[in-house]
Amino acid sequence: MMEKKNKLLSCFGKLEAVFPVGQDGLRETPESCMACVDKTACLKSAVAGADGLKVQEEGVDRAYASGMITFFQRWSRKKQLRHQVQAMNQGQLSRRES
Numbered sequence: 001m002m003e004k005k006n007k008l009l010s011c012f013g014k015l016e017a018v019f020p021v022g023q024d025g026l027r028e029t030p031e032s033c034m035a036c037v038d039k040t041a042c043l044k045s046a047v048a049g050a051d052g053l054k055v056q057e058e059g060v061d062r063a064y065a066s067g068m069i070t071f072f073q074r075w076s077r078k079k080q081l082r083h084q085v086q087a088m089n090q091g092q093l094s095r096r097e098s
Contacts, residue, residue, distance in 0.1 A: 008038060013045035015055070027055065050088045057081050 011017040018039075022028040033039050047055055057078055064074040 012042050015046040015051040050085050053085050
């Protein structure tokens with residue numbers, strides 16, 4: 001079997017490069033990423049770390065603003081996400097556990 005060696009681009013897994021906030025305030029993948037063969041792995045990598053927890057927090061804020069969740073649900077989920085970010089930054093939580 002021949003093993004494929006794929007050199008990753010410098011933007012690989014960098015949330016603000018591969019999943020930035022668009023003009024409408026929502027995150028979107030840039031058109032330049034669409035042709036990349038590594039786009040799926042790249043996006044998964046970008047949202048797997050602490051930055052991915054920030055994306056989840058943005059979703060909680062949008063859900064609260066639209067009335068989908070209550071104040072206490074928002075508070076609870078954001079508290080949980082902050083604890084996960086702290087644990088991840090301290091190396092106590094693997095990417096998969098988040």
